[in-house]
Every structure is written in structure tokens, then in C-alpha cells.
Amino acid sequence: MKLLLKNGCPVDSRNELPEKVDILIENNKIVKIAENIDENDTEIINLDGTKVLPGLIDMHVHLREPGYEEKETIKTGCEAAAAGGITTVAAMPNTDPIADNPATIELIKARAQEALVDVVPLGSITKGSSGKELAEIGFLSRSGVKGVTDDGNPVMDSEVMRRAMEYSRPFDLPIISHCEDLNLAAEGVMHEGFYSTKLGLKPIPAAAEEVMIARDIALADLTGARLHIAHLSTARGFELVKAARENGIKVTAEVTPHHLTLTDADLQEYNTAMKVNPPLRSVDDRDTLIKAVKDGQLSVIATDHAPHTYEEKMGTIDSAAFGISGLETALSVLHHYLIRKGNLDWNQIIELMYYNPAEILRLDKEGLKIGSIADLTIFAENESWTVDTDKFKSLGKHSPYNGQELTGTVKLTIKDGKIIYDNRGGQGELIY
Amino acid sequence: MMLKQKDFIDLEGLTDEEIYGILETASSMKDIFTRSVKKVPTLRGKTVVNLFFEPSTRTKSSFDLAAKRLSADVMSISKKASSVVKGETLLDTARTMEVMAADVVVVRHSHPGAAKYLGDNLQAAVLNAGDGPHAHPTQALLDIFTIWDKLGELKGKKILIIGDIAHSRVARSNIWGLLALGAEIRLCGPATLIPMGIEQAGVKVYQDVDEALKGVDAVNILRIQLERQERGLFPSLREYRYLYGINKERQKSLKPEALVMHPGPMNRGVEIESNVADSKQSVITEQVANGVAIRMALLYLLAGKEVKHEALA
Secondary structure (H helix, E strand, C coil), X not given: CEEEEEEEEEXXXXXXXCCCEEEEEECCEEEEEECCCCCCCCEEEECCCCEEEECEEEEEECCCCCXXXXXXXXXXXXXXXXXXXXXXXXXXXXXXXXXXXXXXXXHHHHHHHCCCCEEEXXXXXXXHHCCCCEXXXXXXXXXXXXXXXXXXXXXXXXXXXXXXXXXXXXXXXXXXXXXXXXHHHCCCCEECCHHHHHHCCCEECHHHHHHHHXXXXXXXXXXXXXXXXXXXXXXXXXXXXXXXXXXXXXXXXXXXHHHHHCCHHHHCCCCHHHCCCCCCCCHHHHHHHHHHHHCCCCCEECCCECCCCHHHHCCCCCCCCCCCCCCCCHHHHHHHHHHCCCCCCHHHHHHHHHHHHHHHCCCCCCCCCCCCECCEEEEEEEEEEECCHHHXXXXXXXXXXXXXXXXXXXXXXXXXXXXXXXXXXXCCEECC | CCCCCCCECCCCCCCHHHHHHHXXXXXXXXXXXXXXXXXXXXXXXXXXXXXXXXXXXXXXXXXXXXXXXXXXXXXXXXXXXXXXXXXXXXXXXXXXXXXXXXXXXXXXXXXXXXXXXXXXXXXXXXXXXXXXXXXXHHHHHHHHHHHHHHHCCCCCCEEEEECCCCCCHHHHHHHHHHHHCCCEEEEECCHHHCCCCHHHHCCEEECCXXXXXXXXXXXXXXXXXXXXXXXXXXXXXXXXXXXXXXXXXXXXXXXXXXXXXXXXXXXXXXXXXXXXXXXXXXXXXXXXXXXXXXXXXXXXXXXXXCCCHHHHC
């Protein structure tokens, strides 16, 4: 089976390529990249100058299966990823049962075999993500997890976190930390500041995140572990990470598209699609994070795709669940709000959503290169679309961008050399 | 006087003209109180539903009385008596009220934004009777009405709100209403009960009560809940009373015409001494009476738009 992509504009920060190329795919691999390829007996797609990216990696996704299939399944979550141009997702372990044992990991892997995109399982740090006893991290590593995290909950006990970091080090697994001091965050539902005061909503101070980032950095320094800060959202949190990196501590951090584009002021209409954890922060926080990714000082953009049912997100901010569906809008949101305005360029996107997450998770990814697995994302920068959550492939239908017109859309997603998402007719068709 | 919006959720965004319009309507409602038959047919045939998901005696009975004085049919649902305890959602409960042809739904709920949520989802007019710490516009209007009634226009008046600002919907709504009318607002209380960033609203925060009291035209004293002390927001009621309580000594520093106010219910001997609460400067009982007038005005403005004004005569 052959596929020839003609006239695409390749984006790959680490492989030097001409401005416009043809890419020949045979079976599941890229076999030729050149300015002009003539090939018979092949399906030819003219890309007309649209962007060709290596298939993106989202290292923070809640697929909800097993246990919460009403919110999302591995199948639907991977369909949403395909529609967002993402060909690899890391699955958070806060399922039911928690992915704290090889049997659950095996189940996830088995289900993922039939899914459209690659699923990288993550295991929990502690049994039941309860923050008390270490999970069998060695067995988890053998069953194929690429990192451990209690995401959704912090590991509140500093001693437990220290031992987790020490214990996981020989397995070369990153500790992915959900940094939140639960005592400071209390029952909060939004960022603490003028808007929480105005709206009368229970506040979560930025310090709830920052004190835990500071603690985990100190523990990473003590233990030599690889620490990855999940969904970093505050300016001071970034400063702590930056200073730690300058001091040679092995710490990376991720930020979400929504924390790069929205602020606490966006909660003014009490829209539950703005309720996320960590909460949308201040303008200063957002601007600092934009600058940090622009300057290459934050490693990863990840969606923290956290789908919920309609019932869980209806009603008041207090009663609604934290979390939104992010897979299907991530790339368009980043293009519309950051790339178009010169705050990010395409090569940076590839670092943030491909090379760096691959490095942290120890995934073998070589980009747009002859011999590479043909996982590709084709993105049309000039085509606009209006976000309609009813059309989401994800079972989670909540997005802060619902109803917004975004410039730039995923046209095609190719996985293992095969088109799995085709949006050329605007229908967003999934192909199994 | 007409209200532009379908619902009445908060005072933020209202103009001075609109607020004074409501106060003037309330003034004509207050005249009804002096009649031998304290009832007018203005809202005859209209249905007002009081949906109280949070315990309330004062506000609920005030709304009840206001609706009855306007001859509306009134239905009251409390959380305990509703299907909410059986797991029904807020919206489903309200929709049930709506199909029973409610014209106005008065809602009290512990969640900020609950009234707006209902307003966005119901055809009926929604009147906010308090949504968590967010807003309590009728309480703020009755406070403002009381000051206006006693001291005239609010422009330039210095108003001090003292106590638990962080958890107070009364304070928040007062701030927006008073700012719209050009008053100067001072806030005072333990630092743990002053919410972050409140200065951005255009108010001045004081730590020292005696300093804050200087030259004010009215002091609005908020109720202190024991629960706050238990949560570690201040060390003891004894200390609170000493540092922030309004006693006779502190009252002496007030201008003779300055008003002492409290939204009730009072913790006598904590945030306010009895001899202050019962003094001549206190307008606390008048606030309660004015509350009925304000609520009549708003029910009329929301439900009686097509009702001829003569009905009030």
C-alpha cells in the first residue's frame, strides 16, 4: 500500500527539509521525502501547501476507561485525538480501578490495540492513588508504563513522594506530579483574585500549586529523580521550574492550551466549561506562561483532556466537575491564539508537542525522516471552523471554545501510513 | 420606570438612574404600608414562586409578604420540602415551577451563579434572593433605600461595611450599588475576612476600625458566623468583639446623623453591642420594613410590566 502526499509544507524542528516536499509512504513508513516525487500505482493527495507535521503526542489525557466509560472510552478518546491531529496519547491512571497494577495496564493495552491512535499507559505512584503506599512501580514498568502519576490528586505526604522518586529512578520513569496543596486549595473552584472575590466563588490560591512545585523540586534534587510538573499554571510556578533547571535539577513541565489562552476573567458568566483544575489563572500568569513556551523554557504543551458527562457539567460552578475536552481543539486553539499572533512558531509546536514529550516518556520518535513510522498531521492554516461540541468525537462535550470560530484546522491525520481522519470534505470522517 | 433585563441577579452594571428608579418605586410601595388595608391588586393573577434552597426566615417572609401585598399567588418551596433531597437538579425543580405558570421565580441558593443559571434557562423572570457569597441585591437595595430615605442622595456619602466581607453577598451587592451611586466605600475586618483583590472594585480597605469609622455617614455591620472562627479565620469571638465589634465607645466617634445598620440576624454582644443596636442611630428595624417595600418594587417591575400603574393608586 502506497500513499504519495504532494506539495506539503513540512514542519520539523530537528530535520532540515525544503519548504515544500512530496512524501511517499509505503506500508507504515516514510520511504521518500523529496521536492518532487513521481510514482505510479499509488494514491496521490495534493496537499496544496498545507502544513505537514509529525503526528503529535499529547502526554496528558484522561481516557476514563476502565470504570468511567460514560465519560469516555479508549475508543472514543482516541477518535477525538485523531480528529485533533494527535497520534499518540498518554493515558492517565485515575481510572476505576486505578491503573496501579499490571492487570489494569494489560487491559488498557488490549483495548488500545483496536484504537485509532497509540496509547501510552501511565501508572499510578501510589496504590489507589491514595498517596499513602507506593504502587508496584517495578511491575508497572515491566508492563509498559512510561511514567507514574497520581494525577487528579497530589501526593500530599512528602515522605511518600520522596520514596516514590527514589524507587522509580532505576526504572527511568518520570514522576508526573499533580501539584496542589489540598489544604490551601480547600474547596476552591476558581483562581483566587479579584474575579473570585467578585463572583463570590471559593478561591484556590496560586500558592496551592506553587508550594507543591517547590517541594517536589526539592525532593527531585534530593533523589535525582526525573520530575515532570503536570499542568503548570502560575507564573511563580514557572519561575521555580526555571530556577531548578538552571541548577541542573531534572525537572520538566507542561502547560495546557487553555491556560495559555484563557484567564479567570473568563468565568464571569459562570460557564462550567471554564471550570478546570488547576483553575484558569490571572492575565499575568497566562502572559508569563506564553513567554515561557515561546522562550523554550517550558517543555511540553499537553491538553489535560478531561471529559465529563452532561450531567456532571450542568448546573452551577460549585456543583460542576473540573475538566474539559481538549483533544479536538488543541492545535487549532494554539494556531489561532498563539502562532497567528507570533507568540509561537511551528517548530516550537513540534518541540512542545512531539520531541519533548517523546523524550520525557522515552518514546522512539524521529520526526519527518525516511524510515520513520508514517504518523502525520496535515493542518490547513487558512481554513476556519466553528467549534461545535455536539460534533466532538469525544463523549465529553464541554469546551470553553464552544461556538468560537478558529482559524486553522486539522485536514488529515495519518497513523502508520493510513489515513485515520479525513476532514477534506469538512465532515471529519474517522476511518478504521 | 422599567427594568431592561428579564431577571434581576445583581446590582453590577445598573446605572444610578435605574437604582433611583427602583428606590422611587419602593417609596410608593411603602405608602401602602400606612393604609388600613395593606394590599393592592397590582399582581392579581400573577404567580410568584419562592424557591429557597437555603434556610432563610427573614428574606423568605419578606418576599412572601411583598408578593401577598401585591395580591400575587405565592408558592414557597424549601430545599427540605422539594425533590432536591431526592436528587432532582436545581433546573428540574425550577422547570416544574415554571410549568405551574410561575411569572417570577425568587431563588435563594448556596451556590454563586445559581440565580443566573436559572435565569438563563427559564422563561420566567428570576429574582435573586441570595446566591452564595455572590450577590444579595434586594438586601443591598434595602440598605441603600434606608440611607437614601434618611440622608438623601448617596453621592459622596461615606459608607463603612465592617465584618466578614469575604463570605458576604450583602457586602458585594452593596459595593456595586453604592459605587453606581457615587458613594465612597470603606471596608474593615480581620485580614482573613477581606477577600483578595477587592480594592480593584474601587473601595478602600481599613485594618483599624477606629480609623475606618471617622467621618462615615453610615456603618453597615455584618453578622459574624461562629463557623469562621472554627475554620481558623480568626482566633476567638472575644478578640473579634474587642478589635472589630461596634460598642458604645466606638459609636461615640460617629457623626450624630450617621446611621448604624445591620442586615440581621444580629449576634448581639459580638459584632454589635445591644445598646448600639437599640440606639437612636440604629435603623435596623427600618431596614426590615424597607425590605418589604424594595421586594414589592422589584416584583412589580419584573412581573407587572404590563400592569397599569394606576393599579398602585
